[in-house]
Amino acid sequence: xxxxxxxxxVAVSSVQAFGVLNRNAAGNRIITNARVxxxxxxxxxxxxxxxxxxxxxxxxxxxTAGTVYDDDGGAANIVTVVLAGTGGVQLVQGTLTRIVTxxxxxxxxxxxxxxxxxxxxxxxxxxxxxxxxxxxxxx
Amino acid sequence: MTKMTYRRPLHAAFTLTEMMVALGVGVVVxxxxxxxxxxxxxxxxxxxxxxxxxxxxxxSIDQMGDRVQGAVNVPVLIxxxxxxxxxxxxxxxxxxxxxxxxxxTHPGGNGLTAAxxxxxxxRSTDVYASPPIPQAGDVLVIDGAPTTLRPRVSSVTTFxxxxxxxxxxxTLTAALGAVINWDSAQPKTSxxxxxEALIVMPAGTRPQLRRYHSFxxxxxxxxxxxxxxxxxxxGNQGAEVTPFSIVTAxxxxxxxxxxxVRTAAFDQVMMGKEINDFSSYMRVQGxxxxxxxxxN
Numbered sequence: 517x518x519x520x521x522x523x524x525x526v527a528v529s530s531v532q533a534f535g536v537l538n539r540n541a542a543g544n545r546i547i548t549n550a551r552v553x554x555x556x557x558x559x560x561x562x563x564x565x566x567x568x569x570x571x572x573x574x575x576x577x578x579x580t581a582g583t584v585y586d587d588d589g590g591a592a593n594i595v596t597v598v599l600a601g602t603g604g605v606q607l608v609q610g611t612l613t614r615i616v617t618x619x620x621x622x623x624x625x626x627x628x629x630x631x632x633x634x635x636x637x638x639x640x641x642x643x644x645x646x647x648x649x650x651x652x653x654x655x
Numbered sequence: 656m657t658k659m660t661y662r663r664p665l666h667a668a669f670t671l672t673e674m675m676v677a678l679g680v681g682v683v684v685x686x687x688x689x690x691x692x693x694x695x696x697x698x699x700x701x702x703x704x705x706x707x708x709x710x711x712x713x714x715s716i717d718q719m720g721d722r723v724q725g726a727v728n729v730p731v732l733i734x735x736x737x738x739x740x741x742x743x744x745x746x747x748x749x750x751x752x753x754x755x756x757x758x759x760t761h762p763g764g765n766g767l768t769a770a771x772x773x774x775x776x777x778r779s780t781d782v783y784a785s786p787p788i789p790q791a792g793d794v795l796v797i798d799g800a801p802t803t804l805r806p807r808v809s810s811v812t813t814f815x816x817x818x819x820x821x822x823x824x825x826t827l828t829a830a831l832g833a834v835i836n837w838d839s840a841q842p843k844t845s846x847x848x849x850x851e852a853l854i855v856m857p858a859g860t861r862p863q864l865r866r867y868h869s870f871x872x873x874x875x876x877x878x879x880x881x882x883x884x885x886x887x888x889x890g891n892q893g894a895e896v897t898p899f900s901i902v903t904a905x906x907x908x909x910x911x912x913x914x915x916v917r918t919a920a921f922d923q924v925m926m927g928k929e930i931n932d933f934s935s936y937m938r939v940q941g942x943x944x945x946x947x948x949x950x951n
Contacts, residue, residue, distance in 0.1 A: 527691045534698035541705045542933075548713055549939055555720075556942035563944030564904045572905050588940065599938045607933065 543638060546608055549597050550634045550645040553612065557587060557632045558647045566653045568626070575616060575628060575651075582615035582633070597636050610636030619650060626653045700921035701934040707918040708888070708937040715864055715886045716941055719853060719912060722866065725751050726945040727796075727848060729908045732899055735856055737876055742900035746854030747910060748870050750794070752946060754778075754786025755846030759797060760822070761839040767797075771831045773824055774806065776845060781819045788813060789825055789847055792869045797845040800835045807871070855889050855896050861919050862889040862896050890915040890936070902942060906950065910943045 557574070564572045574585075584593045591609070598608035615631040633646035669677075723730060726749035733748055734740040757776035759767075767774065774795060778786050789795065793808045807828045814822040837843050852870035855862050856877075864886040867873050873881045889895065895915045902911040915938040925935055
């Protein structure tokens with residue numbers, strides 16, 4: 517009887533452990549997706565031409581709380597974090613926030629601090645991934 | 656004293672009812688064991704698939720970003736034969752910067768003639784700024800030369816370094832092909848590049864993402880000596896084999912990568928066991944700029 521109980525406990529706990537491993541793996545995997553979304557916007561912000569007379573939308577200053585930014589052309593103000601297989605089902609969606617603020621400096625140069633933050637929910641838990649960079653205008 | 660002994664009945668056996676009960680218990684225990692082992696196997700398969708997909712995708716995205724961000728031009732879309740094509744495409748080629756600057760030695764007269772088959776340059780050997788010694792297959796881009804000019808390195812002769820400088824005579828694979836004039840009193844700079852390519856090539860059950868080290872000199876795209884495999888698990892359905900396109904942001908053109916991996920691990924086990932192929936399938940959409948914002 518004792519042996520049977522022990523075998524049962526081992527079986528249940530090991531299955532639960534496998535479940536936890538899978539949940540962690542899925543969570544980490546979605547962070548990769550989030551990172552790519554934030555990274556592509558940071559890279560674009562750093563790479564686009566930006567002159568005094570033409571500030572691209574991605575580098576326009578925002579309130580300190582930021583504004584919602586949608587760069588994937590899908591549902592309005594929502595970015596797709598995890599797309600399923602060939603069906604195109606959106607498994608996880610998120611909200612991307614763009615924060616661009618001017619950086620005060622003694623040379624009065626136009627330097628901007630750029631932050632992209634992606635907020636999403638996975639398994640009823642809120643996650644956020646953000647990157648910050650700085651750049652000056654070209655002229 | 657008489658010793659009592661147990662005598663086995665001559666016809667000892669289980670009744671049919673006992674046998675049926677024992678058999679029933681055995682079946683239930685076996686089913687439980689089977690369910691447990693099956694669940695464990697599926698969970699292990701899902702976990703391994705998920706981690707393999709994630710690792711594959713992260714490695715691929717990182718490497719593609721690293722290579723393209725080191726390019727001095729906007730990547731050019733190509734197909735699996737290496738020919739220029741429209742978006743979306745299976746591959747791209749780009750000129751990766753290997754090092755600069757190299758100061759071109761004035762050969763006398765007005766400068767380099769179209770018939771010149773060698774160029775002498777000087778590089779810095781300072782530990783903080785030392786562009787590499789050119790290798791066969793590299794291309795020396797001389798500033799001010801026509802953009803179509805691609806003088807390729809055949810071999811080099813190096814001189815002894817001194818005062819953090821080293822002279823190098825570069826023998827070209829062919830005559831320069833165009834005159835490059837400049838005043839001998841002015842320095843003439845050049846940079847070293849190499850054309851690489853990233854192509855999703857068909858290869859068995861899963862296409863491979865390959866990086867060709869020297870695309871310009873590669874004649875057989877299926878020769879394993881000419882490429883390194885970045886991913887062996889690129890998706891094989893529909894547009895999954897054509898992940899590259901170009902997006903514009905104002906005047907700038909950036910490489911867009913819609914990359915999808917489908918790890919082949921546990922294909923049979925996972926078949927039909929999950930919704931949307933979640934564990935084995937992973938897709939990201941990235942944008943990668945080239946170095947120093949080239950326009951073409």
